Amino acid sequence: MDTQGAAAPGGAVIIGLDGLDALIKALAAGGYRVIGPALGDGAIIFDEIQSAAQLPAGWTDVQAPGSYRLEQRGDGAIFGFAVGPHSWKKFLHEPVLRLWRAQRQSDGSVSAAADPPPAARFAFIGVRSCDLHAVAIQDQVLIGGADKDPHYAARRGGAFIVAVNCTAPGGNCFCVSMGTGPRVESGYDLALTELLGDGRHEFVVEIGSARGAAVMQQVAHRPAQETHRRAAAEVSARAASQMGRELDTTGIRELLLGNLEHPRWDDVAARCLACANCTMVCPTCFCTTVEDHADLTGGGAERVRQWDSCYTLDFSHLHGGSVRSSIKSRYRQWLTHKLATWFDQFGSSGCVGCGRCITWCPVGIDLTEEVAAIRAGQEHGKR
Amino acid sequence: MARTRRVRLAVWKFASCDGCQLSLLDCEDQLLTLAQEVQIAKFLEATSAEVKGPYDLSLVEGSITTAADAERIREVRRQSRALVTIGACATAGGIQALRNFGNVPEFISAVYATPAYISTLSTSTAIADHVPVDFELRGCPIDKGQLLEVLAAFINGRKPAIAAHSVCVECKRRGTVCVMVAKKAPCLGPITHAGCGAICPAYGRGCYGCYGPADTVNALSLVNAWSAAGGSRAQMHRVLRSFNANAGEFRAAAEALHEDD
Numbered sequence: 001m002d003t004q005g006a007a008a009p010g011g012a013v014i015i016g017l018d019g020l021d022a023l024i025k026a027l028a029a030g031g032y033r034v035i036g037p038a039l040g041d042g043a044i045i046f047d048e049i050q051s052a053a054q055l056p057a058g059w060t061d062v063q064a065p066g067s068y069r070l071e072q073r074g075d076g077a078i079f080g081f082a083v084g085p086h087s088w089k090k091f092l093h094e095p096v097l098r099l100w101r102a103q104r105q106s107d108g109s110v111s112a113a114a115d116p117p118p119a120a121r122f123a124f125i126g127v128r129s130c131d132l133h134a135v136a137i138q139d140q141v142l143i144g145g146a147d148k149d150p151h152y153a154a155r156r157g158g159a160f161i162v163a164v165n166c167t168a169p170g171g172n173c174f175c176v177s178m179g180t181g182p183r184v185e186s187g188y189d190l191a192l193t194e195l196l197g198d199g200r201h202e203f204v205v206e207i208g209s210a211r212g213a214a215v216m217q218q219v220a221h222r223p224a225q226e227t228h229r230r231a232a233a234e235v236s237a238r239a240a241s242q243m244g245r246e247l248d249t250t251g252i253r254e255l256l257l258g259n260l261e262h263p264r265w266d267d268v269a270a271r272c273l274a275c276a277n278c279t280m281v282c283p284t285c286f287c288t289t290v291e292d293h294a295d296l297t298g299g300g301a302e303r304v305r306q307w308d309s310c311y312t313l314d315f316s317h318l319h320g321g322s323v324r325s326s327i328k329s330r331y332r333q334w335l336t337h338k339l340a341t342w343f344d345q346f347g348s349s350g351c352v353g354c355g356r357c358i359t360w361c362p363v364g365i366d367l368t369e370e371v372a373a374i375r376a377g378q379e380h381g382k383r
Numbered sequence: 384m385a386r387t388r389r390v391r392l393a394v395w396k397f398a399s400c401d402g403c404q405l406s407l408l409d410c411e412d413q414l415l416t417l418a419q420e421v422q423i424a425k426f427l428e429a430t431s432a433e434v435k436g437p438y439d440l441s442l443v444e445g446s447i448t449t450a451a452d453a454e455r456i457r458e459v460r461r462q463s464r465a466l467v468t469i470g471a472c473a474t475a476g477g478i479q480a481l482r483n484f485g486n487v488p489e490f491i492s493a494v495y496a497t498p499a500y501i502s503t504l505s506t507s508t509a510i511a512d513h514v515p516v517d518f519e520l521r522g523c524p525i526d527k528g529q530l531l532e533v534l535a536a537f538i539n540g541r542k543p544a545i546a547a548h549s550v551c552v553e554c555k556r557r558g559t560v561c562v563m564v565a566k567k568a569p570c571l572g573p574i575t576h577a578g579c580g581a582i583c584p585a586y587g588r589g590c591y592g593c594y595g596p597a598d599t600v601n602a603l604s605l606v607n608a609w610s611a612a613g614g615s616r617a618q619m620h621r622v623l624r625s626f627n628a629n630a631g632e633f634r635a636a637a638e639a640l641h642e643d644d
């Protein structure tokens with residue numbers, strides 16, 4: 001084991017399957033709540049894990065619009081799949097969160113108490129490049145401005161990121177179009193590239209931070225050679241050539257905002273269910289609603305924050321009713337925010353090309369296809 | 384804001400199975416508090432003692448299936464300051480609304496030894512089709528947590544926090560893997576009103592639509608997706624014809640399927 005040099009920030013080392021297990025155990029022993037991919041309900045979900053044995057070895061996912069299915073790969077690849085139904089926002093920006101409780105006391109005074117933040121810091125295993133960009137976008141939205149969300153900050157602060165470079169992009173992936181992958185570039189503590197074949201199964205571990213280096217001191221490893229680095233780069237180059245979809249982003253803000261009355265919005269509205277699945281699975285969608293509940297006596301109350309969506313009727317309820325009553329106006333609001341007005345609001349696109357909204361739409365609506373249709377319709381109109 | 388007088392609560396039954404009013408007795412921990420906060424003036428499932436009206440709040444379970452009940456609900460309305468309907472029978476006509484699509488005299492002669500003793504309407508309809516209703520609490524059966532929320536809201540004079548969006552939102556919040564996408568199971572969740580907490584998908588089954596239509600419904604698109612996944616039109620028709628068969632959008636979708644055949 002080398003004790004210095006390679007296992008320092010900016011360096012790279014090699015570990016085997018046992019090393020991956022040791023890494024997970026070292027993180028758990030270090031007080032982290034370790035979350036990683038695992039099989040559940042016929043999909044690869046994110047769950048609490050204690051060892052590498054819980055990772056979905058040998059499984060992959062086959063994704064198409066409105067369709068997801070697991071398949072055996074025929075090899076023992078640990079990370080040979082793309083992103084699944086869950087995203088990290090499930091842990092960082094919780095779906096249901098009680099903000100505080102209040103109780104009227106016998107002397108008539110009212111005491112209010114916020115729920116304490118979670119005790120353990122998170123360690124996320126297997127964060128893909130698109131999702132790393134999505135976390136950065138939620139950082140910008142939720143803690144990047146003057147008003148910071150303390151609940152997100154408490155969960156995000158100190159989260160340990162073990163990223164993974166994709167080897168098997170899914171049928172709905174288009175991170176290359178969005179400039180968000182497939183190779184992770186920054187924002188990680190450790191980044192793994194799985195090398196499999198010709199009798200070897202090992203991981204190149206790039207060290208991204210001092211605490212990443214510190215954890216690697218507890219894991220048996222050897223220094224990475226130039227050949228390893230080259231093999232890792234090849235994995236990413238191959239992944240980049242296997243994108244399931246493509247989105248032409250040329251002038252996309254102007255394209256969408258200049259076509260608010262395009263007939264394609266009616267076409268997609270005939271298919272869209274306004275069910276909100278796309279926004280729930282999207283790793284950058286951040287909207288919430290708060291519900292206040294008072295108990296039967298009127299003496300106890302609580303405020304609960306929950307994921308909300310621009311697809312619900314109540315979301316745009318102002319005095320007198322909803323301002324987006326048609327499905328058309330809701331789909332258009334979502335797509336134009338994601339791909340156009342997000343630039344005005346947060347300085348980037350709101351889409352990282354993970355493809356979740358395409359896979360998990362029950363009727364398989366594909367935003368890349370919708371944008372392409374608007375683009376084609378517009379060019380047609382110009383002629 | 385101490386209340387000067389306890390709210391007088393009455394519970395009424397029309398054509399129904401009693402399951403929804405039993406949700407009230409099922410409130411266990413909260414039941415004693417409820418009994419302190421309200422005067423349970425009429426609730427035959429709990430006590431035969433009755434306090435005469437008028438009542439501050441009436442919970443109405445069941446649908447209207449006879450001429451006598453159509454008359455009785457008017458009297459209930461007259462005696463109630465606020466009237467809340469509970470359950471699929473009261474809010475949509477219930478499973479018994481399947482009669483609306485059949486031949487009632489034929490059923491009667493097939494089922495009863497002396498059909499002449501039976502006096503019934505040819506339809507089963509929601510309470511709101513007969514009298515104004517202040518709030519409709521959906522479900523077959525209703526969720527007791529939601530019932531307590533509605534009661535607390537009416538007792539304290541606030542709006543009930545009951546969401547009208549799709550079941551999918553609840554499904555995703557609890558992290559369930561979508562059965563429609565991952566298992567190709569027909570699921571009514573995308574067009575069904577939330578409230579149950581998305582129980583069925585959590586057990587690997589499609590949603591049965593117990594809470595009726597959501598705030599926005601595009602049934603045609605959902606039916607097209609089921610059919611693309613290999614569902615037969617007869618199957619889809621049956622799925623739409625259950626507890627909420629008579630609820631506007633579900634009824635229309637089933638009728639559209641029928642017409643196509």
Ligand code: SF4
Nearest residue numbers: 282351352354355357
């Ligand atoms: S809009 Fe769709 S593809 Fe883009 S980040 Fe969200 S879920 Fe992923």
Ligand code: SF4
Nearest residue numbers: 272273275276278361
């Ligand atoms: S685009 Fe798909 S997932 Fe999103 S609201 Fe419409 S039907 Fe639901």
Ligand code: SF4
Nearest residue numbers: 551554561562570572
């Ligand atoms: S399982 Fe049903 S309720 Fe859940 S997200 Fe899928 S379609 Fe919606």
